[in-house]
Amino acid sequence: MAETVASGTYIPLQELAKHATLGNYPAPDAPNYAEILRCTHCGLCLDHCPTYRVLDIESDSPRGRIYQMRAVAEGRYEVNADFKEHMNVCLACRACETACPANVGFGQLVEAARWQAVASLPMSRRERLLRWLILRQLFPHPWRLRLAGSLLRLYQRLGLQSLVRRTGLLRLLSPTLAQIESLSPQFSNFFTPARDQFFLARGKARGTVSLFSGCIMPLAYSSTNQATLRVLQRNGFHVLLPAGQICCGAIHIHAGEHPTAQEMARRNIDAFLREETDAIIVNAAGCGVALKEYGELLANDAVYAQRAREFSAKVRDVSEFLVDKGFLPPRGEVRRRVTYQDPCHLAHGQKVRSQPRAILRAIPGIQLVEMRDPDRCCGSAGIYNVVHPDLSRQILNEKLDNVKATGAEMVVSANPGCILQIEAGCRNANLDIQVAHVADLLDQAYRAEKHVPPDP
Ligand code: SF4
Numbered sequence: 505m506a507e508t509v510a511s512g513t514y515i516p517l518q519e520l521a522k523h524a525t526l527g528n529y530p531a532p533d534a535p536n537y538a539e540i541l542r543c544t545h546c547g548l549c550l551d552h553c554p555t556y557r558v559l560d561i562e563s564d565s566p567r568g569r570i571y572q573m574r575a576v577a578e579g580r581y582e583v584n585a586d587f588k589e590h591m592n593v594c595l596a597c598r599a600c601e602t603a604c605p606a607n608v609g610f611g612q613l614v615e616a617a618r619w620q621a622v623a624s625l626p627m628s629r630r631e632r633l634l635r636w637l638i639l640r641q642l643f644p645h646p647w648r649l650r651l652a653g654s655l656l657r658l659y660q661r662l663g664l665q666s667l668v669r670r671t672g673l674l675r676l677l678s679p680t681l682a683q684i685e686s687l688s689p690q691f692s693n694f695f696t697p698a699r700d701q702f703f704l705a706r707g708k709a710r711g712t713v714s715l716f717s718g719c720i721m722p723l724a725y726s727s728t729n730q731a732t733l734r735v736l737q738r739n740g741f742h743v744l745l746p747a748g749q750i751c752c753g754a755i756h757i758h759a760g761e762h763p764t765a766q767e768m769a770r771r772n773i774d775a776f777l778r779e780e781t782d783a784i785i786v787n788a789a790g791c792g793v794a795l796k797e798y799g800e801l802l803a804n805d806a807v808y809a810q811r812a813r814e815f816s817a818k819v820r821d822v823s824e825f826l827v828d829k830g831f832l833p834p835r836g837e838v839r840r841r842v843t844y845q846d847p848c849h850l851a852h853g854q855k856v857r858s859q860p861r862a863i864l865r866a867i868p869g870i871q872l873v874e875m876r877d878p879d880r881c882c883g884s885a886g887i888y889n890v891v892h893p894d895l896s897r898q899i900l901n902e903k904l905d906n907v908k909a910t911g912a913e914m915v916v917s918a919n920p921g922c923i924l925q926i927e928a929g930c931r932n933a934n935l936d937i938q939v940a941h942v943a944d945l946l947d948q949a950y951r952a953e954k955h956v957p958p959d960p
């Protein structure tokens with residue numbers, strides 16, 4: 505029987521934090537009530553919230569969503585279709601966390617709220633099928649992802665993609681499939697470890713790190729994973745690419761698929777803690793947050809809670825790690841006017857903002873021009889651009905306007921979701937603007953050094 509906490513009842517915060525189920529929440533792992541109570545309703549987050557800015561509805565603002573979560577916890581409301589909709593329209597971008605003077609950890613609250621809806625509300629047959637297929641049958645299985653990637657690569661190489669895009673055929677058959685197709689990047693060679701692989705540092709070794717390769721990155725952006733590997737080696741680190749690693753589970757957490765995400769976290773912990781290394785490096789911001797929060801995801805797991813905390817404590821974004829260790833300033837030139845797009849899960853989720861910029865500024869030839877609101881979401885947000893295409897497009901258009909105003913010829917980011925979204929936006933708007941990862945440019949600069957005369 506769920507326990508109800510009446511509004512206004514005084515309960516010490518440390519007591520409240522122990523409650524797994526509260527009020528009308530139907531499942532364990534409810535949004536943390538102590539965290540909910542930190543919200544003072546000041547409203548300072550509202551103008552930073554992309555969904556509130558577009559929809560102008562209090563229930564689709566951070567404060568409004570927290571209010572709904574609190575009402576359920578206090579037995580005055582329930583997890584119903586409306587509740588689910590307002591939680592799902594949220595991008596989970598965490599811009600509200602940065603804006604909040606009370607440090608409300610909104611990201612984990614909304615993820616827990618979504619899980620409550622998934623655990624208790626009926627779903628349409630279509631939603632059930634999509635969840636089963638994508639979240640449970642595809643992403644947790646690397647070989648199935650590789651197979652899907654191979655089929656997409658064949659589809660592109662046979663010229664079917666350009667035919668489909670020219671004719672608009674898919675849009676007539678299924679707008680959702682057409683939306684997914686319009687976002688698909690170019691698939692080239694894959695970068696997936698079938699067994700443990702170990703790469704030696706270049707020059708004097710400074711340590712050993714493990715590299716988290718991700719699920720989409722090794723298929724769609726394998727060159728970025730290779731660039732990340734090379735910059736780590738160039739900076740004196742041996743790199744271990746552990747076999748057995750799988751998708752981090754971030755999209756599952758965002759979609760409220762907590763049990764699947766927890767199982768995936770356990771498999772990654774086993775894969776990475778087999779060997780002792782100095783750090784676990786990740787080059788995808790969305791994965792970085794999920795990996796850094798395995799400790800919270802498995803907090804109630806009697807076997808894995810401690811190992812999850814150990815694992816999370818070792819996770820570093822590649823730019824965070826390189827700046828912290830003191831990276832080698834590259835001497836090769838990359839002549840580009842670029843602008844940097846802060847991935848939400850790097851800027852708001854991990855508070856990593858200055859490090860990617862420090863790397864870009866250290867590259868000779870790079871002219872870094874800041875865009876307006878660089879840390880405002882681009883509308884990608886996991887599969888948000890597929891399930892909420894219209895809202896995502898409106899948010900993306902504002903981003904593209906800000907990019908265009910800088911006159912940059914390249915957008916640099918640090919997350920495959922943002923790169924994919926901005927690439928698709930530029931392609932659809934016929935903008936001649938390239939998109940790249942910070943590691944791509946640093947690697948390019950190191951590789952250009954062979955054309956630079958050695959220091960006297
Ligand atoms: S996470 Fe982003 S979209 Fe969701 S409430 Fe916060 S600012 Fe708004």
Ligand code: SF4
Pocket residue numbers: 542543544545546547548549550566567570600603604605606607608
């Ligand atoms: S800024 Fe923080 S305390 Fe203020 S309304 Fe938003 S979430 Fe609540």
